[in-house]
Amino acid sequence: MTTPTLSQRGQTMPMSAMRKLSPAAQAAQARGVEVIRLNLGQPDIETPAEFWNAVRAFPEREPTLAYAPSAGRPELVRSLVRYYRDAGIALAPEELVVTVGGCEAILFALLACGDPGGEIITPEPYYSNYAGVAAIAGMTLAPVTTHGEDGYHLPGREAFEAVITPKTRALLYASPGNPTGAVYTRAELALLGDLARDHGLFLLADEVYREFTYDGATAASVLHLPGLDDHAVLLDSVSKRYSACGARIGCIASHNAGFMQAVLKLAMVRLSAPALAQAGIAACIDTPPGYMETARAEYQRRRDLVVERLNAMEGVSCRKPAGAFYVMARMEGIDAEDFARWLLSDFEVDGQTVMVAPGAGFYATPGLGRDEIRLAYVLELEKLARAMTLLAAAVARYRREQR
Amino acid sequence: MTTPTLSQRGQTMPMSAMRKLSPAAQAAQARGVEVIRLNLGQPDIETPAEFWNAVRAFPEREPTLAYAPSAGRPELVRSLVRYYRDAGIALAPEELVVTVGGCEAILFALLACGDPGGEIITPEPYYSNYAGVAAIAGMTLAPVTTHGEDGYHLPGREAFEAVITPKTRALLYASPGNPTGAVYTRAELALLGDLARDHGLFLLADEVYREFTYDGATAASVLHLPGLDDHAVLLDSVSKRYSACGARIGCIASHNAGFMQAVLKLAMVRLSAPALAQAGIAACIDTPPGYMETARAEYQRRRDLVVERLNAMEGVSCRKPAGAFYVMARMEGIDAEDFARWLLSDFEVDGQTVMVAPGAGFYATPGLGRDEIRLAYVLELEKLARAMTLLAAAVARYRREQR
Numbered sequence: 001m002t003t004p005t006l007s008q009r010g011q012t013m014p015m016s017a018m019r020k021l022s023p024a025a026q027a028a029q030a031r032g033v034e035v036i037r038l039n040l041g042q043p044d045i046e047t048p049a050e051f052w053n054a055v056r057a058f059p060e061r062e063p064t065l066a067y068a069p070s071a072g073r074p075e076l077v078r079s080l081v082r083y084y085r086d087a088g089i090a091l092a093p094e095e096l097v098v099t100v101g102g103c104e105a106i107l108f109a110l111l112a113c114g115d116p117g118g119e120i121i122t123p124e125p126y127y128s129n130y131a132g133v134a135a136i137a138g139m140t141l142a143p144v145t146t147h148g149e150d151g152y153h154l155p156g157r158e159a160f161e162a163v164i165t166p167k168t169r170a171l172l173y174a175s176p177g178n179p180t181g182a183v184y185t186r187a188e189l190a191l192l193g194d195l196a197r198d199h200g201l202f203l204l205a206d207e208v209y210r211e212f213t214y215d216g217a218t219a220a221s222v223l224h225l226p227g228l229d230d231h232a233v234l235l236d237s238v239s240k241r242y243s244a245c246g247a248r249i250g251c252i253a254s255h256n257a258g259f260m261q262a263v264l265k266l267a268m269v270r271l272s273a274p275a276l277a278q279a280g281i282a283a284c285i286d287t288p289p290g291y292m293e294t295a296r297a298e299y300q301r302r303r304d305l306v307v308e309r310l311n312a313m314e315g316v317s318c319r320k321p322a323g324a325f326y327v328m329a330r331m332e333g334i335d336a337e338d339f340a341r342w343l344l345s346d347f348e349v350d351g352q353t354v355m356v357a358p359g360a361g362f363y364a365t366p367g368l369g370r371d372e373i374r375l376a377y378v379l380e381l382e383k384l385a386r387a388m389t390l391l392a393a394a395v396a397r398y399r400r401e402q403r
Numbered sequence: 404m405t406t407p408t409l410s411q412r413g414q415t416m417p418m419s420a421m422r423k424l425s426p427a428a429q430a431a432q433a434r435g436v437e438v439i440r441l442n443l444g445q446p447d448i449e450t451p452a453e454f455w456n457a458v459r460a461f462p463e464r465e466p467t468l469a470y471a472p473s474a475g476r477p478e479l480v481r482s483l484v485r486y487y488r489d490a491g492i493a494l495a496p497e498e499l500v501v502t503v504g505g506c507e508a509i510l511f512a513l514l515a516c517g518d519p520g521g522e523i524i525t526p527e528p529y530y531s532n533y534a535g536v537a538a539i540a541g542m543t544l545a546p547v548t549t550h551g552e553d554g555y556h557l558p559g560r561e562a563f564e565a566v567i568t569p570k571t572r573a574l575l576y577a578s579p580g581n582p583t584g585a586v587y588t589r590a591e592l593a594l595l596g597d598l599a600r601d602h603g604l605f606l607l608a609d610e611v612y613r614e615f616t617y618d619g620a621t622a623a624s625v626l627h628l629p630g631l632d633d634h635a636v637l638l639d640s641v642s643k644r645y646s647a648c649g650a651r652i653g654c655i656a657s658h659n660a661g662f663m664q665a666v667l668k669l670a671m672v673r674l675s676a677p678a679l680a681q682a683g684i685a686a687c688i689d690t691p692p693g694y695m696e697t698a699r700a701e702y703q704r705r706r707d708l709v710v711e712r713l714n715a716m717e718g719v720s721c722r723k724p725a726g727a728f729y730v731m732a733r734m735e736g737i738d739a740e741d742f743a744r745w746l747l748s749d750f751e752v753d754g755q756t757v758m759v760a761p762g763a764g765f766y767a768t769p770g771l772g773r774d775e776i777r778l779a780y781v782l783e784l785e786k787l788a789r790a791m792t793l794l795a796a797a798v799a800r801y802r803r804e805q806r
Contacts (some may be wrong), residue, residue: 002603003633007572009711010665019473019671046466055679056459063449065647070422100503100651103673112413116541132672138519138541169410202404226597230406244468246678248503262413268422269535270506274677276458342458 010220013135017361017374024344025355027375031376033348036387038375039357041325043241045295054283058276061120067272071264072098073250080238081249083285087210087222089234090255100251100273102208102237103129105216106172109252110118110235112262113170113202120204121163122172123154125179125328125369127206130172137242142168143364148330148372149318152180154188155254160195171196176219179328179362179374181303181321192202196231201257202319203228208237208250209324211292214300229255236350239277243295247277263318287294299325302377302384309388310375312397328359328372336360336373339398347394356386411734414540420531420764420777426728427747428758437639439790442760442779444728445583446805448646458685462680462750468473471678473499473670475654479573483654485640485790486688490613492626492637494656500666503676505640505653507610509575510517512636513540516605517572523607524566525575526557528731528765528772533575543699545571546767551733551775554722555583557591561597574599577609582731582777584706584724586620599634605662606631611640611653612727614695617703620725632658642680645687646698650680668806702728705780705787710790715723718800731775734798739763739776742801744772750797756795757790 018039025035045390058065071077077093084091099105106129110120116138122130134141136349142163146152160171171192175184196203205222213219222232233254239247254260268272306327307320315332331339337358347353359372377384420444428438461468474480502508513523519541525533527546537544545566549555557562563574574595578587587595599606608625616622625635636657642650657663670676675744691734709730710723718735734742740761750756762775780787 002528002601003606004516004599004603006574006661007514007516007518008667009518010662010668013665013668013672015668016473016671016674022472040470042469044467047462047468051468051699052462059450059455064447065450065454065642066445067648069425100677101674107673111410111539113407113490115410115412118410129672129674136514136669136672139647144719150631169407196407198405200407239468246468246675247678248675258409259413260408262416265416265418268419268512269416269532271419271532272649272651274503274651274680276683277677279678282553293791294660308620356413356570367585384514 009135009138014131014361016132018357021284021340021344021355022395024341028353030343032351033351035344036352036354036379036383036390038387041354041376041378042245043243043325043378044380045298047244048242048284048287048291050283050287051242051244051280055276055280056280063274068275068278070267070272072273073275073278073282074399075219076278079282079285084253087221089221089318095260096251096253097260097267098273098278099250099252100270101248102240103133103237104204105135105235105250105252106130106206107136108266109202109204109235110134110139112259113131114139117167118169119165119167120170120356121160121168125152125359127174127178128361131364133398139169141364145365145368146180148319152182152328153175154184154191154299157191158197164171164199168199170202170203170204172204172206172209176209176213176323178209178324179326181324181326183213183322186220189220193225193228196228197304201231202233203231204235205236206362208240212296212299213323214296215322219323223253224300233259235239238281241279242287244281248274249281250276250323264290275286276319297375302381303327305381306375306388309392313392314399316395325377327375327377330372332371334371334398336369336371340373342398343394347397349390349393352353352390356388412538412541417531417534417764419535421760423764424743424747424758427530427744430543431747431756436745437755439755439757439782439786439793444779444781445648446645446646446728446781447783448701450647451689451690451694453686453689454645454647454683458679458683468678471674471681473675474667475676476678476685478680479681482685482688484650487656490624492624498663499654499656500663500670501676501681502653502670503653503673504651505609505638505643506536508653508655509533509536509609510539510639511666511669512605512607512638513542514669515662517542518522518568521572522568522570523573523575524563524571527767528762529557530581530762532578534767542572544767548768548771549583551722551731555580555585555588556732557594560598567602571604573601573605573607575607575609577611579612579616579726581612581727582729584727584729586616586622586725589623592623592625596628596631599631604634605636606634607638609638610707611643614725615699615702615728617699617706618725620762622726626656636662641684645684645690647684650684651677652680652684653673669777682763701770702780705784706730708784708787709778709780709791712795716795717802719798728780730780732778733775735774737774737798737801738776739772743776745801746797750800752793752796755789755793757793
């Protein structure tokens with residue numbers, strides 16, 4: 001008898017930076033400690049009534065919850081075409097495939113643009129699940145480091161060309177960025193576009209946070225860039241936009257017909273994205289514009305509070321991000337992973353503590369991010385203020401205990 | 404400027420055998436022809452009221468549709484533990500991860516047991532998406548051929564050992580089988596178990612059709628086999644059981660803790676399976692036992708009708724399958740792919756035609772399955788009878804036209 005061995009990828013795949021401390025959080029809760037979660041981008045804003053109304057009405061028309069077409073239910077595809085048109089992006093229905101959340105859009109993109117052994121260039125810090133998706137695809141991330149002092153904006157062309165190899169298949173970026181909140185300028189996007197064109201690479205743009213920009217900033221789309229039809233791929237979450245993360249509806253779009261044909265074959269393998277959620281999300285296009293405006297204004301207030309309070313903490317600093325609902329903060333001299341665990345295992349004030357994501361999981365370069373944490377400001381202001389008070393007390397105590 | 408090239412896997416990935424003719428079917432419909440679909444295992448039976456009630460009640464308790472835990476919503480995990488206990492399978496909650504349909508369970512299993520270049524042995528004909536999932540995982544299928552004359556039951560140990568190589572990572576099978584409907588005997592499962600033990604392989608069991616067995620047959624589970632805790636992995640669809648295919652809820656379970664840890668990391672990469680559907684499916688455990696009994700009796704009647712009518716057609720033959728809701732039929736001298744296309748492009752009687760899945764897509768061995776079709780008997784008897792009348796007329800006319 002021989003015991004089977006796990007795959008290398010199964011053994012070495014990184015734990016999600018946002019979720020790896022979940023067992024420690026559950027243990028804290030089991031001790032009666034309330035854990036205020038700043039680790040996950042799970043908005044607290046209510047899912048629009050349009051979603052719930054469509055879901056409730058569903059069984060009257062379709063008492064059997066059947067598979068959806070692999071590319072998406074027609075009413076959702078129509079609704080997305082309309083949504084993108086309003087965002088200045090002209091897409092034909094066949095240039096778009098509905099995915100199981102934004103994550104599947106990333107997976108399909110990597111699978112369609114590269115084979116095992118291929119490399120994907122991405123600015124770091126990056127959304128930590130990029131590493132997991134790349135591992136699933138048998139590919140590796142080649143990072144280009146960005147820095148908090150620069151607001152995590154991109155370095156020059158040389159920094160990218162230094163990591164391009166014959167194995168490079170694509171450039172992958174998020175703007176507005178997770179975990180950085182950086183919104184790339186037109187010039188930065190043009191640089192990425194030039195690199196893609198000059199080196200024959202796909203340009204994969206994670207635009208999940210398109211609507212969440214502050215102080216009048218706007219996020220340009222990869223599909224706004226001219227002359228990149230064969231290169232540009234848009235990766236999106238639809239359910240996140242409408243505060244319905246659990247719906248798991250995203251999409252992938254490109255003007256490259258061969259690329260979309262490969263994506264459709266991949267989509268057929270998993271048959272269908274969730275059908276009921278698709279019907280609900282399709283209805284969200286009719287959410288009044290005020291819904292998004294209210295959400296944006298609320299996030300901007302939250303961002304302002306969090307950034308101000310973080311910078312007031314001893315040895316903690318961050319720049320004000322222009323988008324998304326995350327902030328990376330540097331905590332000088334603190335081992336962020338140890339600190340994040342300690343928050344859950346040894347710290348509490350009046351029965352409460354906070355949960356944050358340690359920074360190292362958002363970098364591929366060993367050693368980077370060890371003194372950084374990522375916070376998601378997706379809780380109401382009052383709770384967020386309390387979390388900041390707890391975090392300030394924790395930083396002070398952690399430093400005092402000289403860990 | 405260089406145009407980026409698609410990945411090899413993106414180019415060579417097979418089209419879903421069940422869905423590749425969808426454009427031809429849409430063209431037929433556009434001409435006003437009604438297409439009776441026997442190509443997809445999409446049951447027509449209504450999703451239970453328990454599902455819809457749970458979905459309708461959801462927003463009252465949870466107005467924000469949040470991510471579910473990566474391993475599944477606790478009420479669904481509890482409900483699944485109870486369901487499996489009733490099926491004689493003892494599982495701890497952490498031995499089970501909820502997946503996005505049965506397809507994701509297969510993908511996670513392949514990713515956790517092998518790396519790119521790895522091989523998976525599977526009896527053919529197999530569920531055609533196995534090939535797509537293997538391509539995504541960078542792995543290949545090594546087929547062991549089974550034959551219609553044997554009711555697609557397994558050959559002896561030598562046939563398996565002939566294809567085992569140092570790259571072999573797992574044995575993958577479905578019982579009750581799709582597309583064959585074969586239900587393996589205890590002796591067949593014991594053979595697979597012995598092979599897995601002797602050669603240090605994972606034994607991946609697709610048990611999606613567990614409940615759908617006829618004439619008193621019962622399907623044993625891989626988790627009923629003794630001494631295979633490190634090897635045995637159960638792959639399941641939950642939504643299919645309750646005629647809610649569009650819910651996209653499946654699960655993967657094993658007593659191998661290291662394996663399940665790898666699966667959990669994979670699940671974290673995609674954050675969560677659809678949350679609303681999980682709440683609905685969790686409630687389905689309370690569906691009265693009569694729901695499944697009624698469904699089973701109905702499928703048995705359908706199977707009997709389809710098998711009788713197929714065997715009455717000129718040069719068409721099939722054995723009566725013991726489970727699932729599919730049948731593979733041999734059509735002597737007919738090119739099944741051409742026939743299936745012709746059904747959609749050139750055949751109709753009174754404005755109706757039928758859609759079937761050509762057999763070759765269910766085989767890895769080139770040349771096999773070319774004279775076979777797969778039918779799913781998931782329509783009501785009357786419609787099924789009409790489809791059989793159409794198919795008989797089509798076979799006769801196709802033969803007459805000597806294509």
